[in-house]
Amino acid sequence: VKNPITLARLVMTGTENCFFTGDGADQLAARLGMTLVPNVAMITDTELLQFRARRQASAAPAGLGTGTIGAVAIDAGGHLASATSTGGIPDKIKGRVGDTPMYGAGGYADDTFGAGSATGKGENIMRVFLCKRAVEYMAYGHAAGIAAQAALDELAGRIPNPEAGIIVIDAQGHIGAAHTTAAMPVAWINGDGDTQAAMRPDDVDAGAW
Numbered sequence: 001v002k003n004p005i006t007l008a009r010l011v012m013t014g015t016e017n018c019f020f021t022g023d024g025a026d027q028l029a030a031r032l033g034m035t036l037v038p039n040v041a042m043i044t045d046t047e048l049l050q051f052r053a054r055r056q057a058s059a060a061p062a063g064l065g066t067g068t069i070g071a072v073a074i075d076a077g078g079h080l081a082s083a084t085s086t087g088g089i090p091d092k093i094k095g096r097v098g099d100t101p102m103y104g105a106g107g108y109a110d111d112t113f114g115a116g117s118a119t120g121k122g123e124n125i126m127r128v129f130l131c132k133r134a135v136e137y138m139a140y141g142h143a144a145g146i147a148a149q150a151a152l153d154e155l156a157g158r159i160p161n162p163e164a165g166i167i168v169i170d171a172q173g174h175i176g177a178a179h180t181t182a183a184m185p186v187a188w189i190n191g192d193g194d195t196q197a198a199m200r201p202d203d204v205d206a207g208a209w
């Protein structure tokens, strides 16, 4: 499907289940009224060019083949949500599963404490269940930004340079983010509807979150 997060929402609202994969997910998507598209239709011209560039370079150029988008949100009823859309890490082996669909690793949401969405090298992120860990820090009473950083520091303490990033939101709607990657563009919409963006969480004005 073109919009897997829309399908994930339909799984939540239209079935009694939580998780579908492979052919069954496609069949369910069709049954729930979504248009199926061939996977090859998801390859953009930019991705194809980057794939070819990686093939020609002796060492993989940094920053090519990334493009994961993660989101966390709170609604007017105080319900929290997390959603992550990814093509996975570049040049992965067929059958490889990353952190993104792994609940607690690449994404997690608990109305009582907080929600998170992660990006980066899934093999590292899943080692500590990064998003669940950040929500646990919020459950211990830490502010969103501190919790994001603490979970990431824990990961970096175990795996040097884990190439990971995380955005979080707490049950009051405060947001935070942390990353070990060179940059991690972030954007946010406050209750007033204003959209703001920064190249790195460190560039965000104090108090904006």
Ligand code: ASP
Residues within 6 Å of the ligand: 066, 067, 068, 086, 087, 088, 089, 098, 099, 100, 106, 118, 119, 120, 121, 122, 123
């Ligand atoms: N976390 C994703 C994966 O490991 C990739 C990414 O976030 O860019 O598949």
